[in-house]
Amino acid sequence: MDIATNFEAIVRGDKEIFPPYLYEAYQSTRLRAPRQPLVEIPLTISELTGPGPYISRVAPEDADLTRNSGTGGEAIGQRIIVTGRVLDENGRPIPNTLLEVWQANASGRYFHERDQWPGPLDPNFIGMGRCLTNEQGEYRFLTVRPGAYPWKNHTNAWRPAHIHFSVFGPNMLSRLVTQMYFTDDPLHNLDPIMSSVPAGKAREHLIAAYDHNVTEEEWALGYRWDIVLGGAGATPFENEAAKTKEAKEVKSR
């Protein structure tokens, strides 16, 4: 047998929540999705640890994408605040964990050499942000609303406005890279990447809510988006009483 009998059914974790590796409408998955079944392994200290707790290399200005280009200038576009909590599946906040975000500028162009469509670049916008959650698991970014982005997946293909999020959490099981979308976008149902996520709650969960309590007068519109990471309920095969010590930020090289 050289391919799994149901190649399309290969999913990591809960298939009601996570997309399959192969999603035909998103063409790049055809060449990159694994064809062999994923291997079930026992959870050991290797999976129940991870780099999340020690990475803390963030400067406060990293969370302001409107002013972190290094030019001293301010990005053009609708200024928005994106905030929310990072939680585990039991609803407990995950403090001091790193979030890394990246996005297109207000015209839908990425500051990247491989993005060459004729949307204008903004010299004052790189589209990179980082922050750590606070003790309550809260994060907050100030940015501009990204534009829709054309891509070559199919004829007249446009990605809905989105922000890419990368989150570590406490262990290897909590590692997540995902995309946050905005409400009331007519491109949602036309997007194969968004449609690869099971319809209903899992997909709706990826859409940030407009929150007028987050909006600041004469400053920025507010969006709220919570992230729920796995791994909290995981227990090792059998573990000796773990000596808990603080992880330390050590020298990087």
Added chain:
Amino acid sequence: MSKLPLTSSSTVGPFFSIGLLTKDMMRPALAGPETEGEPIRIEGRVLVGAGEPVVDALLEIWQANASGCYNHPAGQTTGTLDPNFSGFGRTGTAKDGSFWFETIKPGPVPFEGETLQAPHINLTIFSRGLLNHLATRLYFEDEAATASDPVLQKVPAERRSTLLARQDTGATGSGGKTVYRFNIIMQGEGETAFFNL
């Protein structure tokens, strides 16, 4: 209390370097002269079945230090922390799909009871076209404990070799480091065994 549904996953897309390969988070070199342990260099390529390079993959590694201790609150049941070793590395593939890490060979870490796992490095792969990341492990072919490792045993026998890094005796890394070769094949002939994590 009822469980909250998890947030779904998505691809990193083609432009992740903007957010994930920022200057201080690009970390192919984890170990320096002061790090305890045997310095090693891992070299490989990320490929798809027909042998085409994956030019836009992001790799992350996570490993114990030379004494078998992870730099994590739950990871210090064995060994001691090394102040000169974080255990975390991240890099992107080059135009030919190649990557490298310079690190140290990890020590064995606990399994159940008194038993140990063979030295290994945990690997996570992200790329355009991957709606979920891929997780696997790198083992060392020349470690006696590898063949009987309890996690590697869960991988079907005919696929275990996809997780073995082989010493490249014809190559030497800077400072006389041992070089191990390890390719990741995302799909097709020789496909790497990935875990459901």
